[in-house]
Amino acid sequence: MSTVQADVASGGSDQLKKWMRSTGKKVFDFCAGLLILGVLWWLGVWFITLDPTAPFFFDQFGPGAALLEGLPKLWAYGTLQESISASGARLGMGLLLSIAVGVPIGIMVGLSRLTAETTHVPFQLMRMTSPLSWEPIAVIALATWNQAVVFLIFIGAVWPIIFATAAGVAKIDPSWRKVARNLGANPWQMLTSVIWPAIAYDVMTGLRLAVGIAWIVVIPAEFFGTSSGIGYTLQNARENLFYDELMAMIVIIGCVGYVMDAVLVRLQKRASWVRED
Amino acid sequence: MPVRGVDIKIKGLTHKYTPKSPLTFEEVNLEAKPGEALAIIGRSGCGKSTLLHIMAGLLPSTGGKVHLGDTEVRAPSPRWVMMFQAPHLFPWMEVTQNVGVGLRFAGWPKKKIDERVDEALRLVELEKFADHNVQDLSGGQQQRVALARSLVMEPEILMLDEPFSALDAFTRASLQHDVRAIAKRIGINLILVTHDIDEAVIMADRALIMAGSPGKFMDELEIDLPDPRNREDPEVQKMRARLMTAFHDATSSARGQRPAVGDEKDAGTVQQRGSEASAAVAG
Ligand SMILES: Nc1ncnc2c1ncn2[C@@H]1O[C@H](COP(=O)(O)OP(=O)(O)O)[C@@H](O)[C@H]1O
Numbered sequence: 001m002s003t004v005q006a007d008v009a010s011g012g013s014d015q016l017k018k019w020m021r022s023t024g025k026k027v028f029d030f031c032a033g034l035l036i037l038g039v040l041w042w043l044g045v046w047f048i049t050l051d052p053t054a055p056f057f058f059d060q061f062g063p064g065a066a067l068l069e070g071l072p073k074l075w076a077y078g079t080l081q082e083s084i085s086a087s088g089a090r091l092g093m094g095l096l097l098s099i100a101v102g103v104p105i106g107i108m109v110g111l112s113r114l115t116a117e118t119t120h121v122p123f124q125l126m127r128m129t130s131p132l133s134w135e136p137i138a139v140i141a142l143a144t145w146n147q148a149v150v151f152l153i154f155i156g157a158v159w160p161i162i163f164a165t166a167a168g169v170a171k172i173d174p175s176w177r178k179v180a181r182n183l184g185a186n187p188w189q190m191l192t193s194v195i196w197p198a199i200a201y202d203v204m205t206g207l208r209l210a211v212g213i214a215w216i217v218v219i220p221a222e223f224f225g226t227s228s229g230i231g232y233t234l235q236n237a238r239e240n241l242f243y244d245e246l247m248a249m250i251v252i253i254g255c256v257g258y259v260m261d262a263v264l265v266r267l268q269k270r271a272s273w274v275r276e277d
Numbered sequence: 278m279p280v281r282g283v284d285i286k287i288k289g290l291t292h293k294y295t296p297k298s299p300l301t302f303e304e305v306n307l308e309a310k311p312g313e314a315l316a317i318i319g320r321s322g323c324g325k326s327t328l329l330h331i332m333a334g335l336l337p338s339t340g341g342k343v344h345l346g347d348t349e350v351r352a353p354s355p356r357w358v359m360m361f362q363a364p365h366l367f368p369w370m371e372v373t374q375n376v377g378v379g380l381r382f383a384g385w386p387k388k389k390i391d392e393r394v395d396e397a398l399r400l401v402e403l404e405k406f407a408d409h410n411v412q413d414l415s416g417g418q419q420q421r422v423a424l425a426r427s428l429v430m431e432p433e434i435l436m437l438d439e440p441f442s443a444l445d446a447f448t449r450a451s452l453q454h455d456v457r458a459i460a461k462r463i464g465i466n467l468i469l470v471t472h473d474i475d476e477a478v479i480m481a482d483r484a485l486i487m488a489g490s491p492g493k494f495m496d497e498l499e500i501d502l503p504d505p506r507n508r509e510d511p512e513v514q515k516m517r518a519r520l521m522t523a524f525h526d527a528t529s530s531a532r533g534q535r536p537a538v539g540d541e542k543d544a545g546t547v548q549q550r551g552s553e554a555s556a557a558v559a560g
């Protein structure tokens with residue numbers, strides 16, 4: 001009896017140790033990686049400023065100026081918060097639109113061989129056109145610059161969602177649908193109880209790719225026309241020679257992207273029903 | 278004994294997968310009494326699964342009619358449910374959700390679903406596993422969940438398409454007993470499709486022998502044995518021998534009609550588990 005209890009107790013503390021070790025390692029990796037990046041950045045700027053003919057303001061590109069001067073300034077003016085929320089709103093709209101259009105199309109492509117075959121070439125063609133090449137057309141066709149940016153995000157982000165959804169649907173076990181039909185599922189129930197849970201993970205995979213594309217597209221899309229958003233702030237900083245702010249914005253773009261992807265990885269894990277072991 | 282089962286009448290049933298493919302079976306006729314347990318035995322590929330799918334309304338026939346009770350089968354219905362060779366549970370649901378899914382489709386309130394599900398899980402002796410994810414269960418337990426999922430619908434007819442052939446011998450034997458016992462207790466019809474003569478003898482009141490290409494019912498045998506049926510019982514053994522003989526007579530006369538190349542090699546047995554093409558009628 002007592003040996004069993006002792007075993008359980010030591011098993012528990014072993015697990016705790018293991019957890020602490022793995023978490024400690026993760027934190028270390030995270031910090032070490034960032035530190036290396038920071039040092040490389042600093043070295044790069046330092047190397048450029050060695051050249052005596054380099055303009056005096058080049059030291060503003062360094063991590064010290066960006067993080068200790070640019071970032072606090074952006075925060076204090078509220079520029080940072082405004083830009084993130086403006087770009088975030090466009091990103092959200094564009095992604096929502098991509099999901100609303102991409103998932104149903106993906107389901108149709110996955111379910112119907114005919115749809116898959118007829119849409120393959122046009123979809124691949126469209127996918128390979130740079131979203132930004134649509135800008136002139138979007139600006140002419142849509143009423144506001146805001147709408148144009150949302151459209152550019154949509155036209156870049158919808159493809160991975162369509163393709164991932166279709167791939168997910170195509171690999172649904174046909175027996176699941178047969179069983180559901182056998183138990184009296186109507187088409188709506190088939191969609192919500194069988195097809196959706198079966199493909200949720202794949203849709204999330206597509207969404208992750210879509211967010212990556214959307215985040216890359218939104219910033220250059222905001223360079224022209226708009227008067228808010230991260231792209232606008234970046235452009236503004238360049239024109240006004242606020243190089244510390246410019247570099248701070250670049251850091252922010254990376255951080256926001258990183259956080260969004262991390263959140264999506266979490267959501268993706270939750271949508272997965274496949275046993276990992 | 279309660280009888281929830283119904284009269285089963287099949288008249289002149291004919292089937293082809295495509296206009297160009299050969300007849301799967303032709304002019305199949307069948308009648309069964311309420312509560313009767315019927316086994317359809319035959320070699321792989323003779324059209325047993327196709328017949329069962331048509332009876333369940335999962336596949337349209339090419340000609341002929343299926344009447345279950347006073348209803349002509351045109352579509353699937355929770356009144357007659359089918360169990361397949363694999364459990365095909367939904368891996369994103371727990372055991373209880375899988376069992377209750379048919380009632381949820383039917384729009385039952387959650388409380389009533391829970392009651393019925395508990396009852397069904399007791400029937401298949403899985404109450405302890407109610408909260409487990411189905412992926413954590415063994416093959417036999419999963420097939421029990423599939424059985425419970427069918428039984429909660431309180432069907433009139435339970436159709437079984439080689440439901441235990443993927444399980445180990447012990448699990449198979451216990452499920453064969455249990456399914457027959459449950460079906461008899463609640464008085465439903467069983468229609469069992471199998472290529473296992475033992476299974477037919479243990480589970481059915483009557484065995485129909487299907488053979489030939491296109492498939493036909495060649496012969497039938499009453500299996501009037503008392504319950505519970507035990508494999509070692511001499512009466513059961515005798516019945517098994519009779520069914521085996523009937524099966525061989527039927528298949529050789531079917532072969533006489535239309536010689537099939539490569540049939541001789543398995544003249545000693547109808548059990549060709551490995552070669553079964555169960556996915557053939559998927560969809
Ligand atoms: N989806 C399908 N399309 C075309 N032919 C099929 C299909 N499913 C089965 N078949 C053919 O129909 C015949 C009967 O198959 P099946 O009903 O599965 O037989 P059994 O269940 O007796 O093994 C076989 O010759 C098989 O090849």
Ligand SMILES: [Mg+2]
Nearest residue numbers: 325326554555
């Ligand atoms: Mg079969």
